[in-house]
Amino acid sequence: MSQNPVSSGTPADAALRVDAKVVVAEGVVALTxxxxxxxxxxxxxxxxHIDLVLPNGLTRQYSLCGDRWDAHSYRVGVLREPSxxxxxxxxxxxxxxxxxxxxxxxxxxxPLVPSQKYLFVAGGIGITPLLPMIRQAELIGAxxxxxxxxxxRTSMAFREELAAYxxxxxxxxRDERGLPDLPAYLAEATDAKVYVCGPGALLAAVEKCCxxxxxxxxxxxxxxxxxxxxxxxxxxxxxxxxxxxLAVTVNPGATVLDAVQAAGVNVLSSxxxxxxxxxxxxxxxxxxxxxxxVLDDDERSAGDCMLICVSxxxxxxxxxxx
Amino acid sequence: xxxxxxxxxxxxxxxxxxDVLQDPLQFQAALRDAGPVVxxxxxxxxxxxxxxxxxxxxxxxxxxxxxxxxxxxNFRYETPxxxxxxxxxxxxxxxxxxxxxxxxxxxxxxxxxxxxxWVLDADVLVDxxxxxxxxxxxxxxxxxxxxxRVFPDAVGIPDAGRENLLPYGDHAFNAFGxxxxxxxxxxPRVAELSxxxxxxxxxxxxxxxxxxxxxxxxxxxxxxxxxxxxxxxxSLLTAGVDTTVNGLAAVLYAFARYPEQWARLRExxxxxxxxxxxxxxxxxxxxxxxxxxxxxxxxxxxxxxxxKKILMFLGAANxxxxxxxxxxxxxxxxxxxxxxxYGMGIHQCVGQHVARLESEALLTALASRVESLEIAGxxxxxxxxxxxxxxxxxxxxQLS
Numbered sequence: 001m002s003q004n005p006v007s008s009g010t011p012a013d014a015a016l017r018v019d020a021k022v023v024v025a026e027g028v029v030a031l032t033x034x035x036x037x038x039x040x041x042x043x044x045x046x047x048x049h050i051d052l053v054l055p056n057g058l059t060r061q062y063s064l065c066g067d068r069w070d071a072h073s074y075r076v077g078v079l080r081e082p083s084x085x086x087x088x089x090x091x092x093x094x095x096x097x098x099x100x101x102x103x104x105x106x107x108x109x110x111p112l113v114p115s116q117k118y119l120f121v122a123g124g125i126g127i128t129p130l131l132p133m134i135r136q137a138e139l140i141g142a143x144x145x146x147x148x149x150x151x152x153r154t155s156m157a158f159r160e161e162l163a164a165y166x167x168x169x170x171x172x173x174r175d176e177r178g179l180p181d182l183p184a185y186l187a188e189a190t191d192a193k194v195y196v197c198g199p200g201a202l203l204a205a206v207e208k209c210c211x212x213x214x215x216x217x218x219x220x221x222x223x224x225x226x227x228x229x230x231x232x233x234x235x236x237x238x239x240x241x242x243x244x245x246l247a248v249t250v251n252p253g254a255t256v257l258d259a260v261q262a263a264g265v266n267v268l269s270s271x272x273x274x275x276x277x278x279x280x281x282x283x284x285x286x287x288x289x290x291x292x293x294v295l296d297d298d299e300r301s302a303g304d305c306m307l308i309c310v311s312x313x314x315x316x317x318x319x320x321x322x
Numbered sequence: 323x324x325x326x327x328x329x330x331x332x333x334x335x336x337x338x339x340x341d342v343l344q345d346p347l348q349f350q351a352a353l354r355d356a357g358p359v360v361x362x363x364x365x366x367x368x369x370x371x372x373x374x375x376x377x378x379x380x381x382x383x384x385x386x387x388x389x390x391x392x393x394x395x396n397f398r399y400e401t402p403x404x405x406x407x408x409x410x411x412x413x414x415x416x417x418x419x420x421x422x423x424x425x426x427x428x429x430x431x432x433x434x435x436x437x438x439x440w441v442l443d444a445d446v447l448v449d450x451x452x453x454x455x456x457x458x459x460x461x462x463x464x465x466x467x468x469x470x471r472v473f474p475d476a477v478g479i480p481d482a483g484r485e486n487l488l489p490y491g492d493h494a495f496n497a498f499g500x501x502x503x504x505x506x507x508x509x510p511r512v513a514e515l516s517x518x519x520x521x522x523x524x525x526x527x528x529x530x531x532x533x534x535x536x537x538x539x540x541x542x543x544x545x546x547x548x549x550x551x552x553x554x555x556x557s558l559l560t561a562g563v564d565t566t567v568n569g570l571a572a573v574l575y576a577f578a579r580y581p582e583q584w585a586r587l588r589e590x591x592x593x594x595x596x597x598x599x600x601x602x603x604x605x606x607x608x609x610x611x612x613x614x615x616x617x618x619x620x621x622x623x624x625x626x627x628x629x630k631k632i633l634m635f636l637g638a639a640n641x642x643x644x645x646x647x648x649x650x651x652x653x654x655x656x657x658x659x660x661x662x663x664y665g666m667g668i669h670q671c672v673g674q675h676v677a678r679l680e681s682e683a684l685l686t687a688l689a690s691r692v693e694s695l696e697i698a699g700x701x702x703x704x705x706x707x708x709x710x711x712x713x714x715x716x717x718x719x720q721l722s
Contacts, residue, residue, distance in 0.1 A: 040381065043668050045418045068414065069384050114419050114547050136415040193544065216544030243592070261657065268595055269659040276670060277430050278659075299431065 014291065014310060015100040016041070019073065025157035027080045028125060029092060032066070032073050033103065040071045042273045042293065046132035047110035047221070050074065051291065052087075053102030054095070057234070060087035063129035063197075063221075064106060065158070074103075077157050079125035104291030104310065105274070110197070110221040112136060118144040119189035121182070121206060123198020124151065127158055129221060130197055134165070144168060145189070149180050149202070183209050197221045233289070237313040241265055241322040242284055256308040256318075265322055267308065274310035281308050286318035330624055331356040334363050337610070337633070338499045343705045346609065347650075350638035358622025365394060365500065367612070367631040368624065371638035373645035373662070375622045379613060379634055381667035385621075386613035386632060388669060389413040393498030393612055393708075398629060403497055404516060408553045410561070410669065420554050421672065423540040427533050430675045437679060440472050444683035447471060452691055452721060457698050460578070460715040465570035468684050469563055473676070477558050478532025479522040490515040491564035492706060498612070499707025519559050523552035533558055558673070564709060565607055566677045571712040572605035573598050573681060576652040578697045578717050583654050588689050588722075593654050598681035603661035604652045606637030609710050611665065636662045637710065693722040 020032040035041060049063045066075030081088040095101070112133045120130045120137075127148060137144040146169045150156035153173040162169045172180045186194065186209045194217060196206045203220050210218045236251045239259060250259040257279060260267055269279035274292030282305050290300045292307035299305070308320070326332055333356065335349060336342065342349045353360055353371040360369045370376050379386050389412050391397040397406065406412065408420045426432065451463050458464075466488065474484050493508035493515065521527060528534035534555045541551040577584045577597075587593050612633050615626040626632055640661050641649040647656075664671035671677070688695075699716035 043383070045414065045422075071382070071384055108422075111418065111422055111545075112415070113545050114416075114550065115544075140415060214544070215542070266596060266657045267659075268599055268657075270661075270664070270670070270674075271666070272660070277675065280430050294429070305431075 014103055016074070016103050018095060018097050018099045018101065021095065021097055024077060025159070026152070026155045028077055028155070028157040030065075030075055030077050030157070031091070031095070032075050033101065034073050036100070038072060041074060042106060042275060043071070044068055044074075044106040045108055046112045046136055047129050048106040048108040049129070050076070050106050051102075051104035052076070052091075053104065054087060054090050055099065055101065056086065056090050056094070058085065058087040058090065059104075060091075063110075065128040065131040067135070068132060077125060077128045079157075105293050107293050109297065110195075110219065112195070113193060113216070113219070115193040116142050117189070117192040118142055119185065119192045119194045120144065120146040121180075121185070121194065121196040121198070121202070122146065122148045123196075123202035124149070124155070125157065126196075126198030126202070126221070127156070127162075128197075130195060131158060131161070133195060134162075138165070143192075145185075145192075146170065147180055147185050148172065149174065149198070151175065182206055186210060194218045195220075233313065237315070238317045239313070240285075240317060240319045242319055243322055250313070255310065256306075256312065256320075260308065260320075260322060267322065269309050272309045274307050277307065279307055279309045280305055282321035284319040284321055286316075287314040288312070288318065289314045326361045327624070331360045332363055333360050333369070336364055337362070337369070337635075338502055338504075338707050340503070340705055343707070344703055346637065346710070347641070350635055350641070353635065354638055354642055354644075359624040359626075362633065365631075365633075367394070367633045368626050369633045369635065370622065371635040371642070372622070373639040373642040376634045376636060376639035376662055377666055379621060379632055380662060380665055380669070382619075383413060383668050385616055385619040387413045387616045388613060389416075390614035390629075390631075391612065394500050394631065394633075395497075396614060396629070396631060398614070403512070404494075405553070407557050407560070408550055409557045409672065414668070417668065419546050420550055420557075421668070423537065423545050424554060424557070424672045427536045427540075428673055428676055433675055433679050436472075436476060437683075440679060440683040441686065443472050444468060444687035448684070448687040448691060452719070456721060457716070457718045460574045460717045461567075461571050461712050462714075464684065464688075465574060465712075465715075466567045468570065469566045469680055472680065472683075473562055473566065476532055476676075477555070477562070478529035478534040479559070480527060483518050483522075486515050486518045487559060487563045488567070490519050491560055492704075492709075492711075494560050495564060495608075495706050495708040497707075498610070502707070504705060504707055519556060520552070522559060523555035525551070528555070561671075562673050562676065564706075564711070565671075565673075566680055568605075568607035568709055568711045569598065569602055569677050570681055570684060571715060572607055572710070573601035573685065574695075574717070575701070575712065575715050576601045576604055578695050578715070580652050581694055581696065583652060584689075584692075584694060586654050587685065588693075591686060591689055594682045594685040594689070595678060596658065597654055597685060598678055599661065599663075600652060600654060600656060600658040602663035603640045603646075603658040604650075605710055606640050606663050607710055608663065608665075608708060609637040610635055610708055636665070691721060693720045695719045
């Protein structure tokens with residue numbers, strides 16, 4: 001057995017290198033990630049997030065907030081969460097430029113839909129998915145506004161980037177301006193699609209104002225600091241191929257697809273990046289660790305299928321219908 | 323006029339000449355061997371025919387855009403023959419929402435609902451055919467008949483006028499090439515056919531439960547606009563018929579040419595999936611697409627100037643010996659994964675799972691009844707500027 005080339009539970013293939021780590025506000029760092037060989041990263045659109053599989057075994061999800069026209073780097077903003085299980089603390093205190101981190105996705109549960117008018121509402125670190133949306137709204141010449149609330153001015157990330165947009169952006173540090181007058185901003189936003197990301201209290205307040213709105217006009221993403229429960233595996237796992245009667249071991253450096261193919265079972269695949277859906281495989285037993293961009297949350301939690309070009313296993317053994 | 327660097331191979335050949343379209347393999351091999359990039363003087367475009375460069379160009383939407391047209395016509399300077407597709411002929415950000423909506427509707431999990439009825443439809447079609455004859459034209463009897471039987475129903479368009487689908491698609495795919503005799507041949511019916519296709523995209527014409535209705539429902543949810551909905555339906559009707567007809571013809575022709583592969587499929591029916599993709603690699607029903615450089619961009623050692631067209635030979639890439647072992651052989655033992663027959667990247671064929679399901683249904687129905695098949699007469703190509711297509715593939719089958 002070859003030695004595990006990366007100390008995380010992800011295949012070496014999906015590991016990105018921390019290229020830059022910059023403090024962008026009080027308690028917020030921005031990470032720039034690149035592939036160690038400098039190759040293209042999977043495509044994404046505003047609202048997408050990636051899974052960051054940290055060297056300490058924790059997995060956290062972060063919205064991509066960089067430039068999708070640069071296909072070679074991802075940027076995420078990470079807030080230190082004192083109440084978390086240590087994912088963000090690890091990023092802040094331990095993770096260094098040059099480290100490798102595993103990455104899953106990107107996936108998008110918060111896509112930007114077409115409109116000539118947008119209202120963006122951000123609470124704190126909820127600004128991250130909205131940054132690339134704003135860039136695109138600007139690009140297509142849409143009429144847009146951003147209402148950006150935060151604890152204090154210095155705690156609000158990416159202020160300088162946003163200041164360039166002039167009076168389209170309203171900064172509302174709570175210690176200076178109090179809570180935003182949401183009903184007023186929302187009432188002004190006639191015909192706009194409204195995108196809100198931030199803590200639960202902000203979302204609840206907005207939803208209360210928009211209860212009678214047409215379906216799909218209000219789009220929200222709850223920013224919940226949530227460490228994923230499943231422990232990530234550093235160890236190899238077994239994959240049993242029910243139809244072929246074979247069993248293979250998947251080492252941390254290889255994908256399930258590679259391992260299955262090495263055993264002589266041909267599985268059709270195409271993108272090898274978890275985006276096209278071609279290698280979707282039925283899972284008969286075991287708990288897949290999903291890393292793809294195709295399945296939605298319900299499909300993931302059903303656990304009855306997986307994209308074997310990128311996804312792995314939480315359990316010691318997976319049984320696949322192959 | 324662009325002056326190619328002395329090191330850049332130049333060709334005066336016409337990839338859209340009728341004799342080349344009739345049998346493009348030799349031309350494509352010469353193009354591949356000439357270099358990673360070849361300047362085609364006749365059209366002032368840069369040809370890519372090796373797998374590595376075709377794959378790179380397909381995935382790099384930032385450098386090689388689609389919104390200036392994926393045919394020879396450059397929308398920066400020329401007016402398109404129809405309102406551009408909001409999928410095929412669009413770039414991010416405009417491309418995102420229609421693509422996301424259609425990916426979901428045509429995704430493998432959504433298609434599970436259609437599987438049983440398509441398998442049944444294929445069984446019925448094959449039973450009817452084989453109860454009458456064991457010698458037939460595979461194109462008219464099966465590969466055109468089956469998609470036309472299941473796909474328009476799945477979209478939800480009415481029965482009347484479905485005979486317009488193939489001629490419309492044929493013209494749309496011709497129109498990606500130069501204005502040659504193939505385009506001229508289609509021109510007289512363009513207005514009529516476009517008019518009919520556009521009418522089928524309206525909400526009130528579509529059934530309540532098909533792909534078309536689901537596209538309109540996405541517009542009601544605001545995921546796309548109501549102006550975009552009919553254009554997304556139009557994409558299904560343009561790109562979803564001729565391509566699968568030719569893909570199915572490719573796979574049946576391949577099996578008729580390689581009888582030992584048919585025996586292999588009969589032994590192991592799960593190869594039906596691989597078989598279709600191997601046929602798509604081998605025959606490449608969609609042969610070519612263009613892109614336009616968004617800035618001066620280096621590829622294969624050549625700088626493509628901003629605004630110039632590149633012509634990607636998907637068919638040549640799929641038979642590039644630098645990537646594939648014995649590329650000219652149709653072989654079910656091969657893993658065809660990674661072929662560029664559906665394209666690659668953000669514009670990769672959104673209907674690929676539909677095509678695979680159609681093929682799986684048809685091949686499975688045939689495999690349980692047909693012991694062997696062979697070519698029974700002269701085969702005839704149907705020429706198209708973009709598609710590798712069949713007019714007629716006469717076959718004789720032996721029933722099991």
